[in-house]
Amino acid sequence: MSDEEIRAKVFISCGQRKRTEEFETAQKIEAKLIELGFNPYIATEKQTLSGVKESIFPELESSEYFLFIDFKREQLGNEKLCRGSLFSHQELAVASYLGKQVIAFQEAGIKQRDGLMGYLQGNAIGFADRAQLPNLVVTEVQNRWNPRWKDRLLLMREADQHVDIRKGRLNPQTGMGEFVPTRFFHITVRNLNPRKMATNCYAYLEKVEQLTDTGRTDIRMKTIEFKWEGYTLPNAVIAAGHERSFDAFFVYEDNPSQVQFNVFCDSGAVIPRLPSSEDFLLTYGVISENFAHATQTFQLHLSNNVDGIRFQPVPKS
Helix, strand or coil, rough: CCHHHCCCCEEEECCHHHHHHHHHHHHHHHHHHHHHCCCEEEECCCCCCHHHHHHHHHHHHCCEEEEEEEEEEEEECCCCECCCCCHHHHHHHHHHHHHEEEEEEEEECCCCCCCCHHCCCCCCCECCCHHHHHHHHHHHHHHHCCCCCCCCCCCCCCCCCEEEEEEECCCCCCCHHHHHHHEEEEEEECCCCCCCCEEEEEEEEEEEEEECCCCCEEEEECCCCCCCCCCCCCEEEEEECCCCEEEEEEEECCCCEEEEEEEECCHHCCCCCCCCCEEEEEEEEEECCCCCCCCEEEEEECCCCCCCCCCEEECCC
């Protein structure tokens, strides 16, 4: 697991389009958050709904923290006060709906508790000197936020992560049951949130691609729940900051090139089947009641010898 994968992401919301001083301030804040070990994202204003949907919403949803910086805008009528950034307030509304942890800063001269700010529990921290804002942000962030966690599930495995057992199997020639040496390959699901339990977690094989000399071929699979290691129900709990594994697949040692899947079903028609081949890309996913959908692709190389099988995660681009 890379360092990038366990650095908390901070969504920096400050309307800085065409405002050089504000953009420079945001960049200075970004640099200081990186020094503190965070993974910051600076939100820039989008002029189309598709731009908001494709860039802003996904970044906001995948962030652990929301940093709200409200810069002054136009004066409000005959009042001496100014409004804040409409775009940042819209992002604040989405962050509030998603339940993100928020630290808010508001420039002096903005009408207090205007818009959504009037309904949030935490009061905004005022600032008058933009040059001092990055240091104010650092002080508050160090006191309230932790850079070493993520609000998500991570699918991972070690190169030698398998278990050898003797598993029951029906001998097609004799029609009799027998116990044969079997190797189970597992995938670990780690809960990167140290404070929130992941509930009702289900594991699936979502996509299969056969690798050949001429390219990739998609193999259609039906949706079916996979079995958690040493557990008899399809839905499991992963404790805060902990992990548990599910059965990715298994092979009988006397026929290691034929992949078997340990799934919950009462019909052989829905059990995934792989064609005779050596190399595949298998994409597994885990859904949870209270965590975002997590996926990871693994490369599988089969062999006529069980010790020659290779099953490893493909780095995400």
